[in-house]
Amino acid sequence: MRLFDLLYRQFDENPLSDAFAHKVLGFWKKYSTGDSLKIINQLSQGLVELGIKPGDKISIVSEGRPEWCFVDMACQQVGAILVPLYPTLSPQEYKTILEEAEVKMIFVSNGTTLKSVAAAAKELNIDALYTFNKIGGSKSWLDVMRAGKGKNKEAVERRKQSVNADDVCTIIYTSGTSGKPKGVMLTHTNIVSNVLESAKVSTLDRGKDRALSFLPLNHIYEKTGIYIYINIAAGIYFAESLETIADNLKEVKPHTFNTVPRLLEKVYDKIIKKGNDLSTIKKGIFNRAITLGLNYDPNKNQGTLYNRQLSVANKLVFSKWREALGGNIKQIQCGASALQPRLARVFWAAGIHVLEGYGLTETSPVIAANRMDGLSIGSVGKVYDNLEVKLGDEDEIMVKGPSVMKGYYKNEALTKEVLTEDGWFKTGDVGKIMHGFLYITDRKKELFKTSGGLYIAPQQAENKLKESILIEQAMVVGEGQKFPAVLIVPNMDEVLAQLSGTYSLVDFDDMRKDPKVRALFQKELDRVNEELGKWAKIKEFRLISKPWTPETGELTPTMKLKRRVIMEKCKLILDTIYADKSEFSLADFENLKIEEMSLEELERFEEMESL
Known part of the structure; x- marks a missing residue:
C-alpha cells in the first residue's frame, strides 16, 4: 500500500463531509473526502504539466492546513518526493537544505514565510515558488491547479500505478539538538506500516470522530498522525495557531489530538495557578482533587474511600478540565520528549487519557506506545507488534522492522553508523524493558x-x-x-x-x-x-x-x-x-x-x- 491509497480507501469505505477543515475568515471551511481527492488529482495534473518528474523534490514551508495535505498527496501520486521544512528557519538554513535536496518547487503559506524563503530560492534559481494565502504579485497554489485542469489525467494515472510502496515519498530534515540537520529518507511502506500498527492503539470510532491538529506537519510525529486519522476516517481540523488552541478545542470538540509534554506542562501550570486564586473553601476542594490525582494509579484499585473521593473530585473539579478540552476527548497521544509521571497520573485521574509513546523520525516514528488496555505510567508503553527491540551497548535501544528509514539522504557514512548490516537501527536512546514495557532512561549522546x-x-x-x-x-x-x-x-x-x-x-x-x-x-x-x-x-x-x-x-x-x-x-x-x-x-x-x-x-x- 502507498501512503496516498489511504484517502482513496476512506472514500470507498467511510467518506467524510469533514475529511479536512480549517478556519477561514472566522468560519470552519470543510473539505469532504471526495472534494479533497478532486483537488489532489488536479494538483497532480498541474505538477505534471509544470514539468515535475518522478524523483523531483518539492518543499512545503507552512503551518498545518488542508492545502499542506493536498500538496503532499499530489506529490506522492506523481512520484515526487516531499521535503517539508519548518516555517521558523533562517534564510541560510533554507538555502542549505534546499540546495542539498535539489528542490525544484516550493509552496509557502504566507508573506512572512515567503520573505524568508524567497531569498534562498532566488540564490538557488528556484522560480517555482507558490503561496497558499493570496499575496499580491506572487504565484498561488491555485495556479498549479489551473495548469492541470483538464490535462494529464492519463499521465497521472500511469504515474500512480508506477509508484512502488518501497519508493521514498518524503525526506524529513531532523531539527537536531546539535550539528547539521540530517535528511531522513522514508518510504511509503515505512509510514504506512506505522499508520496501520497505530490503528491498534486507537479507541476512536471509524467515520465518527474528530481530531484537532496543531503540531508542525513537517515533523514526522504529526505527519504520520494525519495519516492515522485518515486511516480511521476521523475528521481533521487544523487549529489556527498555538495561541488559539483553547478556543479551537471548544469549537471543534475533538476526540483526540497529538501533543508534546511541554504543552501539557503549561496547561497544568495554568490550572494550578487558577486553583491557587480560588476562595478558601474552593481552594481546599481543588487541592484535595490534585492530591488524589497525584496518587492515582490506573492499574490499581485503591479502595472504596479513595474511589468515592475521586468521584467527588471528578464532579467538582476534573469535569471542568474535560469541558475545557471540548468535552469529547477519548485519548491524547503524547510524544517527542519525556512526560512527567505526575502529569500522567493527574490527567488520568481527571478522565483525560494521555497515552505516552516513543519514536524517532528514523522510525516513522512510533516504536512503542501506551494503550488504553495496556498502560504503565513512567514507561513509553509496549513495543509495536511489527517491530523488534533489543538493548545494545550501554543499554542503547535498537529497533528493527518495516518502519525503519531507508537511510540519510546523501550521507552514506552516517547511515552506516546507525544502521547495522542486518537492519538494526541504533536509536541513541538508553532504556530498559520491564514487564513488557519500555522505559527511556536517557539519551546516549546526552x-x-x-x-x-x-x-x-x-x-x-x-x-x-x-x-x-x-x-x-x-x-x-x-x-x-x-x-x-x-x-x-x-x-x-x-x-x-x-x-x-x-x-x-x-x-x-x-x-x-x-x-x-x-x-x-x-x-x-x-x-x-x-x-x-x-x-x-x-x-x-x-x-x-x-x-x-x-x-x-x-x-x-x-x-x-x-x-x-x-x-x-x-x-x-x-x-x-x-x-x-x-x-x-x-x-x-x-x-x-x-x-x-x-x-x-x-x-x-x-x-x-x-x-
Whole structure:
C-alpha cells in the first residue's frame, strides 16, 4: 500500500463531509473526502504539466492546513518526493537544505514565510515558488491547479500505478539538538506500516470522530498522525495557531489530538495557578482533587474511600478540565520528549487519557506506545507488534522492522553508523524493558562524565526539577567538571507570587542573587537531590533571565534542548559555577549504595578508594 491509497480507501469505505477543515475568515471551511481527492488529482495534473518528474523534490514551508495535505498527496501520486521544512528557519538554513535536496518547487503559506524563503530560492534559481494565502504579485497554489485542469489525467494515472510502496515519498530534515540537520529518507511502506500498527492503539470510532491538529506537519510525529486519522476516517481540523488552541478545542470538540509534554506542562501550570486564586473553601476542594490525582494509579484499585473521593473530585473539579478540552476527548497521544509521571497520573485521574509513546523520525516514528488496555505510567508503553527491540551497548535501544528509514539522504557514512548490516537501527536512546514495557532512561549522546569519571544522566534530574511550579525549564551541566550543576529558567509569575510584597519593581539580576529567591530554588534542588546518587547530586544552580525558545535557538521546534547552543550562550554563567571550587574527592562517594552502582561506577569507586 502507498501512503496516498489511504484517502482513496476512506472514500470507498467511510467518506467524510469533514475529511479536512480549517478556519477561514472566522468560519470552519470543510473539505469532504471526495472534494479533497478532486483537488489532489488536479494538483497532480498541474505538477505534471509544470514539468515535475518522478524523483523531483518539492518543499512545503507552512503551518498545518488542508492545502499542506493536498500538496503532499499530489506529490506522492506523481512520484515526487516531499521535503517539508519548518516555517521558523533562517534564510541560510533554507538555502542549505534546499540546495542539498535539489528542490525544484516550493509552496509557502504566507508573506512572512515567503520573505524568508524567497531569498534562498532566488540564490538557488528556484522560480517555482507558490503561496497558499493570496499575496499580491506572487504565484498561488491555485495556479498549479489551473495548469492541470483538464490535462494529464492519463499521465497521472500511469504515474500512480508506477509508484512502488518501497519508493521514498518524503525526506524529513531532523531539527537536531546539535550539528547539521540530517535528511531522513522514508518510504511509503515505512509510514504506512506505522499508520496501520497505530490503528491498534486507537479507541476512536471509524467515520465518527474528530481530531484537532496543531503540531508542525513537517515533523514526522504529526505527519504520520494525519495519516492515522485518515486511516480511521476521523475528521481533521487544523487549529489556527498555538495561541488559539483553547478556543479551537471548544469549537471543534475533538476526540483526540497529538501533543508534546511541554504543552501539557503549561496547561497544568495554568490550572494550578487558577486553583491557587480560588476562595478558601474552593481552594481546599481543588487541592484535595490534585492530591488524589497525584496518587492515582490506573492499574490499581485503591479502595472504596479513595474511589468515592475521586468521584467527588471528578464532579467538582476534573469535569471542568474535560469541558475545557471540548468535552469529547477519548485519548491524547503524547510524544517527542519525556512526560512527567505526575502529569500522567493527574490527567488520568481527571478522565483525560494521555497515552505516552516513543519514536524517532528514523522510525516513522512510533516504536512503542501506551494503550488504553495496556498502560504503565513512567514507561513509553509496549513495543509495536511489527517491530523488534533489543538493548545494545550501554543499554542503547535498537529497533528493527518495516518502519525503519531507508537511510540519510546523501550521507552514506552516517547511515552506516546507525544502521547495522542486518537492519538494526541504533536509536541513541538508553532504556530498559520491564514487564513488557519500555522505559527511556536517557539519551546516549546526552550522558556525560564528570571529571571524576562517572556518568551523569541529565534528563532524570531535569524532569524532576520541572515538576516544580517555580521552574519553567532546566538543563543539567557538568561535563568534564568536578560536579553537576543546573541552569534554571524560573516561572517569574510564581516566584513573585510566593514572595508577594518583596519586590515592587523586578530587576532580575538583583533578584536572582537575593537569599530569599535562592532559598526557594534551593529547596526544589534539595527535593530532587534526595532521589539522586551521591555522585549525581546537583551542587550549584544559576537562574536564567530569558526563556529558551525555538525562535531564539535554544530549543528544537519539538521543544528539545539544544544543549550545545545553550552552553555557548551561557558560557560566562557556567564559568562562575566552576570557578574556584574544591577538587573532586572520595568524600563524594560517602554513603553510596554499592549494590545499586553500575560496573563502571564500581571500577571508579575502587580507583578513588585507592587514592
